Amino acid sequence: MGFYSRFFKAPIIAILAVAAFVLLTPAALTVARAETAQAAPSDNSRVAVDQANPAEQKSLAGKAIDKVKEVAKSAGDILSRVPCRAPKGGAKTMGSLPHVAAKLVAGKPVLIIAFGSSSTQGFGSTSPEFTYPNRLAAQLRRHYPGADITVLNRGKGGEDAPEMMKRLQTEVIDANPDMVIWQVGTNAVLRNLDPAETAHLVEDGIARIQAAGADLVLVDPQYSPAVNAKAENASRMVKLLGKVAELRHVGFFPRFEVMRDWHEGQSMPFESFVVADGLHMNDWGYACFAQLLGDDIIKSVGQIKLGVNVPANVQAYRPM
Known part of the structure; x- marks a missing residue:
């Protein structure tokens, strides 16, 4: 520490x-x-x-x-960048992100939408620039300096799948994004909603996003004292969201496991990455989350085989 x-x-x-x-x-x-x-x-x-x-x-x-x-x-x-490492052994590959890769190769603007609740909105950060969508945008622009990359923050505190599905069309799909990062499940755990019903709604939402032609990365709940107090529901939610991502062939960022490794594997006390409410991440937590997510996105984009010459500004993935 x-x-x-x-x-x-x-x-x-x-x-x-x-x-x-x-x-x-x-x-x-x-x-x-x-x-x-x-x-x-x-x-x-x-x-x-x-x-x-x-x-x-x-x-x-x-x-x-x-x-x-x-x-x-x-x-x-x-x-x-912050001093931050992925769990030992590394996370499973996020899979390919063909729409983002194609736009980068063609030199066209890339639009990413961060969709979710308060941890997407940035509750707990000390400044808007320290929210995870803004940190992610800065990292991707540094890595692809010639690219036009926009990350829109569509997080709204207190929501989960039922509320998010009501604004999915107007705030996400209608914007024609190239990629959607969907953070979901935390408030469902805290509100004791049925994880199976949440997973069903998320699967429907994924189908709609895929039909609109966007890449998608699913982000599960955070590992924090407030979520851990509902351990059984949290465990079911994490497993079901991972299963949905696998079945729908979309990217999956295991935030729960990453944060658990901070605490259990790297011996960091919760106050190192969670604010006093025991739920939301602090500036360091958001920075590390965005950094690891960005590294996975860059790696996934680099794995695409398009059969064309890739511009010099579309760089290969480099490990941390």
Whole structure:
């Protein structure tokens, strides 16, 4: 745990450094002006000095601004990935994503819709950019720098399959996505809904999404204290969703097993990746989830054999 906490504090330290430089910049500007006034006996002589030494025109304030930019870039690099690994042995392959791969190869825009409840919406994150759909979008754009990739967040807190099916057409299918990432099942567990009925609704939804011509990745519930309190229902839900994904030949991201490995396999306490409500992920949890999901998507896209020359910006999958 010490490794994770120390590493994740790095962006905060960098951001604080940025703030410090910004606060100090006016003071640096004042000092620079005072020193210039004392050193130059007249405006004419100062102009002559400046013209004779153009390399010395950079003020302390300018240097401070340059340092702000440097530190900000460093903070952004740190935030691009987190120290996060997949469960030992690795997850099963997600399968191919032919529609996304074809769009990337053709150089056409790619639209991904993140469909789900509060953990898709981003409850528990400290900023919209730290939600999993935004983190995923940033990762895919870094990996395919020449591609036009959009990830729309269609998460709505408190919902599960019955409510999601009511807005599936208008908020997902009508947008003509190339891929849908459907996170479902958590609220059904918490509300004691029948896992078999949820699985049936999800299967119907998958059929509609496939008929619309989109790739699909199913995401099961999170492993957290609130979900674990309904252990029997949670276990049934996870198994049934995995079965549906297998039967319908769609991608499956085993979030439950990934998060369980954080806690049991990697000895991370729940507070390392879950907020105080015992249910929703924190910034690190969303980052790792998005990162592993993105790695699987990239790997699956790279496995497509289209029989055409792939542009240089459509890169092969590289392990973490």
